[in-house]
Amino acid sequence: MHHAYRRRVVLRGVDLDLGAGVLAGIVGENGAGKTTLLKILAGELRADRGAVRHRGRFGYCPQDVVLNDALTVRQHLEFFRTAFALDDLRHAEKVMEALQFSQYADVRAGMLSGGTRQKLNLTLALMHDPQVLLLDEPYQGFDWDTYQRFWELAARLRDAGRSVLVVSHLAYDTERLDELWRLEAGALRPETAAAA
Numbered sequence: 164m165h166h167a168y169r170r171r172v173v174l175r176g177v178d179l180d181l182g183a184g185v186l187a188g189i190v191g192e193n194g195a196g197k198t199t200l201l202k203i204l205a206g207e208l209r210a211d212r213g214a215v216r217h218r219g220r221f222g223y224c225p226q227d228v229v230l231n232d233a234l235t236v237r238q239h240l241e242f243f244r245t246a247f248a249l250d251d252l253r254h255a256e257k258v259m260e261a262l263q264f265s266q267y268a269d270v271r272a273g274m275l276s277g278g279t280r281q282k283l284n285l286t287l288a289l290m291h292d293p294q295v296l297l298l299d300e301p302y303q304g305f306d307w308d309t310y311q312r313f314w315e316l317a318a319r320l321r322d323a324g325r326s327v328l329v330v331s332h333l334a335y336d337t338e339r340l341d342e343l344w345r346l347e348a349g350a351l352r353p354e355t356a357a358a359a
């Protein structure tokens with residue numbers, strides 16, 4: 164994939180193959196193009212050149228939390244249940260339990276803490292049990308316990324055959340990942356855990 168914003172060339176031939184049952188990470192400095200790449204993978208942005216081929220449903224958790232402050236957590240879930248044409252909220256409830264914020268179901272998004280807003284953001288991306296998970300800085304604002312629970316959830320989804328891609332400017336806990344890439348100068352290169 165190639166992409167530029169006017170003269171600012173961001174991606175110069177990124178080639179990525181994400182298999183089923185793989186938990187992969189992409190790290191890179193601020194402005195390296197990670198969000199641009201995820202937006203292209205998720206279909207939000209069209210690459211100047213190149214193609215994305217995928218099988219199965221996407222779940223895209225954007226870096227910027229997109230919530231309506233006037234709606235409660237439960238109302239967000241109902242809204243997305245309709246959008247995803249789901250029969251029930253069973254999977255959403257499992258994600259909420261895993262991230263431990265079920266007790267906020269009736270709280271308006273505008274009253275939630277930053278970390279809890281991010282938990283809801285993540286739940287909305289995962290509640291239709293997608294096969295391919297594209298997660299942009301998914302643990303921003305999480306406390307340590309929640310951060311650990313996030314990785315446990317990601318590993319469970321990977322073990323259930325989902326493809327999970329986590330993008331971050333920080334690469335902690337790289338031993339949890341099956342694959343780690345660094346986005347630099349518009350291209351991806353394999354990164355060893357020790358070098359991250």
Ligand SMILES: Nc1ncnc2c1ncn2[C@@H]1O[C@H](COP(=O)(O)OP(=O)(O)OP(=O)(O)O)[C@@H](O)[C@H]1O
Nearest residue numbers: 168171173191192193194195196197198199200332
């Ligand atoms: N809509 C846009 N128009 C013009 N330039 C943009 C646009 N979006 C991003 N850029 C530029 O493209 C480059 C890559 O941005 P991108 O958000 O993809 O980086 P990133 O690796 O996700 O950064 P961060 O870690 O800070 O989130 C940056 O220089 C940014 O300023």
